[in-house]
Amino acid sequence: MGHKNVEEIPVLIVGGGIVGLSAGLFLHRHRVPFILIERNQDASPLPRARGFSARTLELFRSVGLQESIEAVARTAWKQGKFGGARRGVSLLASESLPLADITKLHALADPSPCELTACPQTIVEPVLRNALAERGGDVRFGWELLRFEQRDEYVTATVRDSAGMERTINASFVFAADGGRSEIRRCLGIDRHGIEPNRHYLNIFFEADLTQQVGGRTFSQCEVSNEHVSGLFLAMNNTTQWSFHLTYDRASEEPEKWPDERLVRLVKAAIGADVAVKIHASSPWNTRVRVADRYRQGKIFLMGDAAHVMPAWGGFNANTGIADAHNLAWKIARVLKGEDSSSLLGTYETERRPVAIRNGEQAWLRTDFDARFQIRSDDNAVFFDRLTDYGELQMRYRYGVNDTVDMLCAQPGTRFPHAWIEHKGQRRSTLDLFGTSFTSMIGPAATRPDTEVVYRAGIDFRFVDEAVTWNSLTGLPDDSALSIRPDGFVVFLVAA
């Protein structure tokens, strides 16, 4: 170890937001030691993401946290449920939008052992942090990265600990999960490109008891516009916690400098009633899309908002970032264990960057309120047909050729399809068979490959639904065999 203030670690994660915490959990599953440092003592109180896709829940399921997250999600909504859109001159005078198409889209969602789970990020992050603490993860809140230097063998990071003392951490790899303003990305000189913003907002997190006012007419989003204010309410618990996204003109206004009294007046004008309003926090954001030109420099990898920022619409950003961490964790594990060459790490950028570019454009198109809810209007007619189904974006992307598929059917580069199976006397998902090593999935008549982990359909597991067969699930003949990566993606067809 050398100097008492020098530590050595395979992976240093910088940033304890939702992506850094997820990365810690995924590395832990692969038994890769890491240190996670987060400059703040506590998680950000600002409500941001509220929708975690079925795919993200699958990733949390893979580290045993699906039930914990679903449990806290059940406590999140104090009345009514999550969902629904309204519009009007004020929240009180708003009317519900017809959302029939959304229902149709959900009915077409891909089979999964999980569902889209609505829960504020502020509630999900503590679940991840507590799980890491219980599992012995080395998570250090109140620690800040000050500077770093890449050397041949490792990255030398100079950090300030929670007592204000400077220390050195030598890490074989660094995960930069340090958010949209990533200092690491800037220091590496990695530029970003994307789409210019078409709206600027101040995210105002406030408390106001609107239990009576919204009772029986709860919503996910409510767009308001009147002579005093325009913006959007996002529900946080359907009773007392809300965020109002105030629309403003960036060229002439700086609402982040306005006193709370002014913000309170605007929020009341948007509600349409003189109720007690307490501001908790506020923060500006805009609808720009920015994707880093490179996701990697040497031993340092960008992920989450450090790699891509996109508008909140559609709920893509955190979900994309968590999937980044999942994609990289198993690759780092294999390279550290000597099971693969470091060239595997190059696939992180080639696989994940196109997903961010696609999701960013789709989020940007959803700046139009109607488009966000799949409602065609005169304003969005010109681009409406470019909107891609949410499930396709979150679940049906194909690595390698970088497109999406109509249906998950074990195509190389896609996530292996889910089906309920009986395995060792338990009801499980096909996805539960994957995790820490490459796995062979083979049809009932296939020759058993000479690999460590092999599951033969009908022998090593049975489909719960008798209508499901190897052929109906994969579209492949019974003598075919597939190789599946630890993250559940199909590598290639072994034989057919």
Ligand SMILES: Cc1cc2nc3c(=O)[nH]c(=O)nc-3n(C[C@H](O)[C@H](O)[C@H](O)COP(=O)(O)OP(=O)(O)OC[C@H]3O[C@@H](n4cnc5c(N)ncnc54)[C@H](O)[C@@H]3O)c2cc1C
């Ligand atoms: C209004 C709004 C609504 C949103 N809704 C959704 C949604 O519905 N679905 C969705 O998927 N996404 C949504 N998002 C986006 C989502 O919130 C972000 O994508 C997500 O928080 C990014 O997580 P992250 O961990 O990459 O970055 P952050 O949450 O920004 O975390 C980065 C962390 O790094 C720390 N850090 C930075 N520098 C250092 C340093 N030098 N040393 C130590 N620590 C450091 C920071 O303190 C911070 O805690 C929304 C965003 C907004 C603004």
